[in-house]
Amino acid sequence: MTDTARTPALARAWVRAGTERVLAAVAGLDEAGLSAGTVLPGWTRAHLAAHIAANADALGNLVRWAATGVRTPMYASPGERAAGIDRGPALSAAELRAWLTDSAHRLAAGLDGLTDEQWRHEVVTAQGRTVPATELPWMRAREVCVHAVDLGAGTAFADLPDGFLTALVDEVREKRGLTGLPDGPLPDVAAWLTGRPHALAGAPELGPWL
Structure with missing residues (x-):
C-alpha cells in the first residue's frame, strides 16, 4: 500500500464517518436492542459498544504519550481491555451512549491538539508495535468503521x-x-x-x- 492511499488526514475523515455511524446506530437502541447479538461470537451490541468506547480511551492514552513524552500504555494491565468490554451490559443505554460520545470527543480533541512534532513521536500499541502517532487515526478508523457494520444496525461495508x-x-x-x-x-x-x-x-x- 502506498503512503498516499492512507494519510493521517484521510484516516481522520474516516474516523469521523465511522464515529457518526456508530453513534447514530446506538442512538436508536434501548436496553433490549443493545442486548442483541452481533456477528462477533459471544458479543452483544452492548459489549461491542463498550469496546469501541474503551478503545477511544485507550488510544487517548497513546495521544497523551505522544503529547507529553511520558510512557502511557493503552491499557494499564492485560485484563483492562476485557474489563472494558464486560462493562457494557452493566450500563444503561443512556450511560453507554454517553461513554461512547464522550470518549470519542475526548480522543478527537486530543488528536486536534498534537503539534507537527508530536505527531512524529513514537508510541507502543497494545500488540507491542512501535508506531508514530500518525498511525493512531488509522487505528481508530478501523475500529469505528468495521464495528459500525458489526453492530448490525443499518451500516454495511458498502x-x-x-x-x-x-x-x-x-x-x-x-x-x-x-x-x-x-x-x-x-x-x-x-x-x-x-x-x-x-x-x-x-x-x-x-x-x-x-
Whole structure:
C-alpha cells in the first residue's frame, strides 16, 4: 500500500464517518436492542459498544504519550481491555451512549491538539508495535468503521468510504499473507478478508480479524 492511499488526514475523515455511524446506530437502541447479538461470537451490541468506547480511551492514552513524552500504555494491565468490554451490559443505554460520545470527543480533541512534532513521536500499541502517532487515526478508523457494520444496525461495508475499504483490504491481505484476492465488489472483499458475512462465491472461510 502506498503512503498516499492512507494519510493521517484521510484516516481522520474516516474516523469521523465511522464515529457518526456508530453513534447514530446506538442512538436508536434501548436496553433490549443493545442486548442483541452481533456477528462477533459471544458479543452483544452492548459489549461491542463498550469496546469501541474503551478503545477511544485507550488510544487517548497513546495521544497523551505522544503529547507529553511520558510512557502511557493503552491499557494499564492485560485484563483492562476485557474489563472494558464486560462493562457494557452493566450500563444503561443512556450511560453507554454517553461513554461512547464522550470518549470519542475526548480522543478527537486530543488528536486536534498534537503539534507537527508530536505527531512524529513514537508510541507502543497494545500488540507491542512501535508506531508514530500518525498511525493512531488509522487505528481508530478501523475500529469505528468495521464495528459500525458489526453492530448490525443499518451500516454495511458498502456504506463505508471506498478509500477506507481499499486501505483495509491492503492491510489485512498483507497481514494474512495472501498474494491474491477473489474477484468481487470491494465491500464484499473487505468483508471476506475481515471474516465477516459476504456474497463472494467460493471464497474460503477466514476467521474474524479485529
